[in-house]
Each structure stands twice: as C-alpha cells, then as structure tokens.
C-alpha cells in the first residue's frame with residue numbers, strides 16, 4: 627500500500643514535470659529548464675528503484691484479491707491495466723536512461739553515483755528515444771485516467787470496498803487475506819493497485 631501511494635505520487639509528479647519542462651522554450655542557456663530536467667531524471671531513477679522493489683515484493687507475497695462482486699470481464703481489464711502499469715513503470719525510466727546515454731549525458735543517481743551509459747552517443751537514436759519516452763508518457767496518462775476513474779466509480783457509484791482496501795483500515799486487512807483463486811495467478815494477476 628505504501629509503495630502504491632508513493633509510486634502514484636512520483637508518477638504524477640514525473641508526468642506533470644515532464645510535460646511542463648518540455649513546454650518551456652529552449653532559450654539559450656536556460657538554467658531553469660535544465661534544472662527541472664535534472665530533477666526529473668533524479669526522481670525518474672528513484673522511481674525505477676522503487677518499481678524494482680515493488681516487483682521483488684510482488685514476487686514474494688500473496689496477491690490481494692479483487693472485490694468478489696466485480697464481473698469477470700472487469701477483473702480481466704483491471705489486471706491488464708495493472709500489467710500495463712508495470713510495463714510502463716519500467717519502460718519509462720529505462721527509455722529516459724537510454725535517451726540520456728544517446729545524448730552523451732550520463733545519469734546520476736541522487737548525486738551519489740553515475741550510471742554507465744546504455745548506448746553510445748548517437749543523435750538520431752537520441753531523438754528516437756525522446757519520441758518513445760513521450761508516447762510511453764501519454765500511455766501512462768491514459769492508464770492513470772482509466773485506473774483513477776474506475777476506482778472513483780467503484781467508490782462513489784458502486785459503493786464497494788475497492789478504493790477503501792487501498793487505504794489503511796479494516797478493509798485493507800481483509801484484502802490481505804489469502805484467496806486460493808488468485809494465489810500466484812498468471813501474469814494477469816496483481817494487487818488491486
């Protein structure tokens with residue numbers, strides 16, 4: 627639950643920062659824009675560390691089950707969106723890292739150490755990765771909108787415990803109980819985000 631909300635915060639901040647900083651004009655040596663890009667890269671690498679931690683957690687833990695009353699087709703869609711989140715949470719920082727490598731600007735991790743370049747300097751590749759990173763960012767916005775919209779619909783219209791289970795309290799404790807139906811189900815299974 628803690629990882630979920632921390633990632634939600636980081637991803638929202640990264641998308642907002644990414645869209646804002648790229649909307650700023652390239653006017654000579656614009657230190658404000660450069661500083662924002664550096665913050666974006668640092669937070670993005672931190673997000674990569676957290677998603678790695680989350681994957682490790684997920685492998686080693688029993689998955690919370692989805693609310694029983696949800697129709698099966700909605701469960702499949704929910705699991706599919708969760709899967710897309712994992713793919714995007716990995717692909718976005720990695721394409722950011724690739725982009726920086728291709729630009730010849732190494733990525734520092736919280737100022738502690740510098741990561742090795744994944745590819746050597748290549749201007750054409752750099753522009754390709756910018757495009758890939760951008761479209762992955764747009765895909766993340768679509769997933770976040772669908773995910774948040776569904777959570778709000780469950781809470782306010784269907785009035786089930788989908789959202790409450792992701793907040794500290796008795797519903798969350800119940801959700802953590804083992805369910806034979808979803809215990810280490812195939813790739814489509816996952817925590818109820």
Ligand code: HEM
Pocket residue numbers: 637640641642643644645648663666667668669670671673714715718719720721722723725726733756759760763764766
């Ligand atoms: C989950 C992590 C990340 C998310 C959600 C994210 C999201 C975004 C978004 C939405 C944009 C704006 C795209 C556009 O409209 O052109 C952007 C731009 C950018 N991101 Fe990320 N990003 C992430 C991680 C990273 C990392 C780890 C790096 C580098 C190490 C990075 C480097 C950049 C750069 C350099 C740009 C500006 C590209 C340009 O000049 O157009 N990002 N990012």
